Amino acid sequence: LQNIGVEALIKEKAPIWAGWRLPVIVNIVGETIDDYAQLAGKLDGVAGISGIEVNIGCPNIKAGGAEFGAKPESAAEVTVAVKAATSLPVLVKLTPNTADIAEVAMAVAEAGADAISLINTLKGMAIDIARRRPLLGSITGGLSGPAIKPVALYMVYEVAGAVELPIIGCGGISAASDALEFIMAGASAVQVGTASLTNPRAPLDVLEGIEQFMEKEGIKDTAELIGVARL
Template structure:
């Protein structure tokens, strides 16, 4: 059964994944942390923790709060910085079969460009995911993802700087995600990731203060799946480039829903926290479904759910 998927058909390197299940940024560290826990080589791909030019310590604690059907996080992009990434992590990735994609974040267009330039052509990196959607930092990131012109500007600037496949990860915290998606696709993105976390908060009533140190955070997990799914479905009607669905996926059925809505692949994040084997389970379940339902590959299923209202 062939469940491989090409996420950057227009790119000279392409981004061919052995299967459509990718570890979502920020929920799988640099991959190395999980190498002893699950057989990471069986994953479709890994997106590393959002990286900035300089190391960041992130936001004040508490930074993670469980909600009835999800998780609120306000990590604030704690990371080791791009130099340490290249020195310590990338050489390990270069020995892996599983494609690793680096999630990048800047406070200015120039910072995104510098990061893309530093990562371009480095062995062990299969693609760049441009994070214009982090809700947990004060400057940059989500600002770029909520304005079509700025989103397009970052995309084309990054594309000029690197030959690597470029995925742009959109924010759901907008009025019309299609408008941003169209702008980013026109600016040359190879692929879209839809979506990052939804901005939310929780209040500790005993202490009468916000439960998160940063007041607000990003909501992930099962609570956001129907929201993310509809965004994928909407954008899939609007752009020609591949889409990765992200938001609350925890079962093969969730992954299949994203694929039927028009996604070519899915990212799984929060589900890994409750079950480190979740992604492998999803891969097995997708394969089993395709076999049982008589599909020879994944292609036939992508966007098959583009239903009419009648």
């Protein structure tokens, strides 16, 4: 995943974040478990960084390219390594590309995760019919946006029933109603990603919409909504 790298982030970005009133959580990725541990260690204690989100939807090179989050065992190994390397809160971002996401969630919870975020992108592809070849150079890629919302919502619902950790729901949220669905399914918070690419105000629009809903319904705290749709 393209980015400026951890050293540049610490030098150029963190000092800016340190002046913000909002917490900043840094997402880390690696090709080996040691990569994750090293990144977490470098970010530990850096002013302006309030937490680490561990992206385990990346290929584990030593395991032949399978995603770290595809199996409970490897997901737990990454979590343990990161927790040992940092005193910051650790959120583990789960991949939907697994046989049983609830089982993976339970594994990272037992390994010490402070919270869980889900879902990461779904694996997909497209074909250029003129060239008769895959459209992406890597053949497959990550599908995000509104198309994956029903899958993400279902998986948040499943994980909320399996662990007691706070859950951050994400995947196709572009309006307040989407966010409210995730909260009612069991999420304590949400992420807005793809929608921000076309509307930079999307996160604020979602927040304002939630506030309007709560005022209309006479709800004082979002805690009153977390998991209310669970049967």
